[in-house]
Amino acid sequence: MSGMPSESYSRRLAFLEGIDLEPSDREAIVAEFEDFDRVLAELEAFSEGVPWLAQQAQPPGPDAQHGS
Amino acid sequence: MHSMALDLCEKSLAELSRLIAGRKVSSSEAIEAALARLEQLEGKLNAFITVLAEEALEAARRADDEIAAGRYRGPLHGVPVSIKDMFEMAGVRTTGGSKILTNWRPETDSALVERIRASGAIILGKTNLDEFGHGGTSTLSHFGPVHNPWDLERIAGGSSGGSAAAVAVGIGPLSYGTETGSSVRRPASYCGIFGFKPTFGIISRHGSFRGAWSMDHVGVFARSVEDAAVGLDAVAGFDPRDPASVRQGPAEYAVHLSGDIAGLRIGVMRGFLEGAEAAVCAAFEGALETLAGLGAEIRELDVPDLTYAAMTSMMTSTAEGAANNLQWLRERAGDFQPQVRRRLASGLAITASEYLTVQRARHRIREAVREAFEQVDLLVSPTTNRTAPLISAGPRGNGDETFRVGHSQANLLRLPSMLGLPACSTPCGVDPRGLPVGLQLVGRSFADQTVLDFAYAYQSATDWHTRRPPLLEGARVGPRAGSSQ
Numbered sequence: 001m002s003g004m005p006s007e008s009y010s011r012r013l014a015f016l017e018g019i020d021l022e023p024s025d026r027e028a029i030v031a032e033f034e035d036f037d038r039v040l041a042e043l044e045a046f047s048e049g050v051p052w053l054a055q056q057a058q059p060p061g062p063d064a065q066h067g068s
Numbered sequence: 069m070h071s072m073a074l075d076l077c078e079k080s081l082a083e084l085s086r087l088i089a090g091r092k093v094s095s096s097e098a099i100e101a102a103l104a105r106l107e108q109l110e111g112k113l114n115a116f117i118t119v120l121a122e123e124a125l126e127a128a129r130r131a132d133d134e135i136a137a138g139r140y141r142g143p144l145h146g147v148p149v150s151i152k153d154m155f156e157m158a159g160v161r162t163t164g165g166s167k168i169l170t171n172w173r174p175e176t177d178s179a180l181v182e183r184i185r186a187s188g189a190i191i192l193g194k195t196n197l198d199e200f201g202h203g204g205t206s207t208l209s210h211f212g213p214v215h216n217p218w219d220l221e222r223i224a225g226g227s228s229g230g231s232a233a234a235v236a237v238g239i240g241p242l243s244y245g246t247e248t249g250s251s252v253r254r255p256a257s258y259c260g261i262f263g264f265k266p267t268f269g270i271i272s273r274h275g276s277f278r279g280a281w282s283m284d285h286v287g288v289f290a291r292s293v294e295d296a297a298v299g300l301d302a303v304a305g306f307d308p309r310d311p312a313s314v315r316q317g318p319a320e321y322a323v324h325l326s327g328d329i330a331g332l333r334i335g336v337m338r339g340f341l342e343g344a345e346a347a348v349c350a351a352f353e354g355a356l357e358t359l360a361g362l363g364a365e366i367r368e369l370d371v372p373d374l375t376y377a378a379m380t381s382m383m384t385s386t387a388e389g390a391a392n393n394l395q396w397l398r399e400r401a402g403d404f405q406p407q408v409r410r411r412l413a414s415g416l417a418i419t420a421s422e423y424l425t426v427q428r429a430r431h432r433i434r435e436a437v438r439e440a441f442e443q444v445d446l447l448v449s450p451t452t453n454r455t456a457p458l459i460s461a462g463p464r465g466n467g468d469e470t471f472r473v474g475h476s477q478a479n480l481l482r483l484p485s486m487l488g489l490p491a492c493s494t495p496c497g498v499d500p501r502g503l504p505v506g507l508q509l510v511g512r513s514f515a516d517q518t519v520l521d522f523a524y525a526y527q528s529a530t531d532w533h534t535r536r537p538p539l540l541e542g543a544r545v546g547p548r549a550g551s552s553q
Contacts, residue, residue, distance in 0.1 A: 012417035020401040025410050032414040035471040039379045040422050042473050046376050047428035 009033045076101035077238035081147060081295035084241060088135065088146040095131040095146025099124050099190055102148040106192065106239045109539065112220055115233040117153045117211050118161050119193040124148065127190045134188070143298050143322075145188030148240040152231050153194035154201060155244070156275040157181045164200040164277045165209040165227075167403040168396055178275025179307050180244055180286060187302040192240050195230030199408045201246055201279040202389060203227050204254055204466050205459075208405045213459055216258060217537035218503050222456040223465065225255035228289070232259040235289045236537055242299045243289040248279035248385055250452075250481045252287030253493040254466070257451035257506025260495045262523065262533060264288045264296045266516050268488025269314035271300075272307030280388035281312075283381070283485050292533055293494070293524040297322035300516075314514075324517055327525040330363025332518070335444035337369050342475040343467070344453040351497025351505040352450045355526065359448070362525050367444055373436035374479045376429055378470040381482035383418065383426045390415025407463050434487050441512045446522055451493040451506030453477040480508065490516040494523045495532035502538070 012033050013026070021029070076084065076098050087093035103121050110116055131146035156162050156174035158181075163169045177185065184191060198208040206229025207213035214229035216222040217236045224233045228245030232255035235243050245252050247265045256263025264287055271286035278284060286303070290296035304319035336356065341349055360366050390397070393412050401409055418426075440447070453476070457465035468478035484491035489510050496507035507526070511519040527533050 015417040016413055019397050019413050019416070021409075021413060022406075025406065025413065028410045029414045029417075032410065033417065036383070036414070036418065036422075039383060039471050040425060043376065043380065043383070043429045044425050046373075047425055047432055050428040050432045052424060052428060053431055 008037055012036070077105045079241065080292055081143070081241035081290060081298055084147055085143040085298070089140055091135065095128040095135070095190065096125065098146060099128040099148050099192070102192055102238075102240050105237065109237050109239070112539070113215050113217060113233050113237065114212050115196055115214055115224075115230040115239070116150070116193045117163055117165065117196050117230070120160065120191060124190050124192050131188055131190065141186070141188035142302070144184075144302050147189050147242065148192050149184060149189045149299070150192050150195050150231060150234050150240050150243040151180065151184070152197050152228050152243070152245040154197065154246050154277045155180050157191070157194070160194070162194065163210070165197045165211060166199045167210040168400050170210070174275075176275065179272035179309065180276065180303055183303040183305075184244075189242070189302070195228070195234055195243060197230055198227035199405045200277050200393070201227045201248055201251055202408045202411060203463060204250060204468065205463055206230060206255065207459055208408055208463060210405065215459070216456045217539045218260060219456065219501070220539070221458055221460070222503070223258065223459050225258035225456060227251040228287070229255045231289050232256055232261060232263065235259070235291060236261050237540060241290060241295055244299070244303070245287050245289060246276060246279070247285045247287050247485050248283045249381060249485055252285070252289070253451050253491060253506070253508060254481070256289060256493040257504065258456035260504030260535060260537065261289055261291050262293055262296050262492065262494050264300065264492040264520070265484060265490065266300065266304065267314070267490045267513050269310070269312040270304050270316070270516065272305070272310040272313050274307055274309040278392045280385040280392070282388060283385060285485060293520055293527055294322060294325060297325055297520055321517055321520055325524045326521045327528045329359070329522055329525045331365065332446065332522070333365045333367055333444040334359055335367050335369040335440060335447045337371060337374070337447070337449065337480065339370050339475045340374065340449065340477055340480050341453070342477065343469070344450060344477055345455065345499065347497070347499035348450045348453060348455065348505050352507065355496040355507045356448070358526060358529050359522070362529060369440060369444065371436050371440050373433050374483065375473050375475060377433055377479040377483045377486065378468065378476065378481075379473070380426055380429045380433060381486040382470045384430065384486065386411060386415040387418040387423045387426070390418070430486060437483070437487060445511070445515070445518060447480070447510040449480045449508050450477065451508040452481060455499045455501070455503035455505060484510050489513055490519045492519055492523050494526060495535070496530070497532060498535075504532075
């Protein structure tokens with residue numbers, strides 16, 4: 001891991017405000033963030049075009065009944 | 069008495085159950101034998117956090133009285149079992165392997181404990197684990213690491229390592245654990261026993277600590293498929309208190325076990341053995357030959373989308389684990405194991421939109437696997453890419469490549485829990501050091517019986533699951549450890 005955290009890492013570290021961490025924790029966590037950024041870029045490309053799942057209730061019979 | 073006690077620890081659950089039901093052996097004798105074995109080996113294994121010796125002996129006396137009065141409850145009545153210290157047990161210290169809950173005593177039983185008590189089984193104690201299930205080694209425990217019975221310098225695997233180690237050395241023929249990533253199958257593989265994780269929702273998680281809501285399962289450890297199936301039958305079933313619980317008829321996996329797998333189709337993805345040790349690959353090929361000899365049809369497959377499975381699983385469990393532990397992270401961060409604290413804290417920084425991206429990836433993988441199961445009935449692979457690493461190798465000693473797109477075996481290891489598929493690990497060989505190798509079998513959702521049947525057929529044709537750790541050689545009566553049939 002090199003130097004000061006990037007803007008991405010700083011943004012992510014802000015989510016950890018209020019969590020009591022050791023200096024060594026922050027180093028290890030920023031290394032995790034490097035993995036996250038890389039992985040999420042891969043997964044964004046992989047999931048492109050895949051719709052978000054939503055629960056959809058289905059009518060009890062074979063066909064939907066429409067009101068008159 | 070000493071020989072009898074040692075022999076009872078070598079009995080399968082089925083054999084022990086018959087002896088207790090027929091009153092040829094008392095539950096008290098079975099519990100005493102298990103406790104004697106525990107006392108003999110626990111100092112080397114560190115498999116237990118809490119041992120319930122007095123409670124177990126008292127429960128055994130009650131079981132003996134009930135059986136003598138004709139009130140026999142079933143195959144687990146009077147049989148010693150253990151449970152991972154993830155499950156609440158009324159009045160009994162329940163720690164999750166964490167300093168945070170060192171002295172917490174729940175007021176109520178988890179669903180698992182309720183059902184174990186109803187079956188008449190006797191709980192010997194709470195087994196050791198990675199803190200709240202967050203690990204793959206069973207070294208990340210406030211109570212020290214679990215040691216592998218096959219080589220005490222090596223890990224038992226995690227996070228249910230204590231349960232696996234206990235069963236491997238006969239401290240009870242059955243134990244219950246949990247799995248979110250691989251925490252039943254990996255320790256079963258490393259400890260040379262059978263571990264089964266059913267379809268998501270088959271066993272209630274009510275009253276157990278949460279790792280990741282959408283991937284947590286309860287699983288079973290035993291030395292044989294038959295024993296695990298009996299253990300599964302006792303605790304499976306709908307529970308409205310667990311929102312993931314599945315409505316199903318009575319669990320009858322044991323009575324329906326069949327070794328007839330002729331004509332069933334096995335999918336093999338050799339491309340995903342990247343980085344696997346030579347001995348693991350060799351044992352796997354031997355297992356495939358055995359399954360083919362039993363009439364199963366072997367089909368070579370590739371499912372390229374699975375190259376994203378491990379990272380998708382890890383990101384999901386990291387985000388959900390962080391959410392589950394938010395309060396403790398805010399109030400007791402310093403009391404976590406450092407590696408667990410870092411992983412959970414990092415999960416807080418995964419945004420909602422990023423989590424949704426990960427779930428869309430998960431959906432794409434689910435569809436790819438569903439299509440694969442149109443061609444095959446089972447997916448088969450080694451359980452892990454290596455045998456048990458040294459404890460000194462640290463938490464990353466498992467060598468899983470979880471944050472890289474590629475054909476690493478970690479993708480197949482983490483797949484079943486991510487998609488809620490039934491899966492097991494059964495012993496299929498040993499490496500040159502004598503360490504066990506595991507064979508992983510994965511089925512479609514709700515094809516739990518098929519997975520069990522395949523494993524049962526395999527065990528009927530092999531003896532890997534009958535081998536015992538050399539640690540027992542000084543304690544055993546009967547055939548030498550490691551001997552073939």
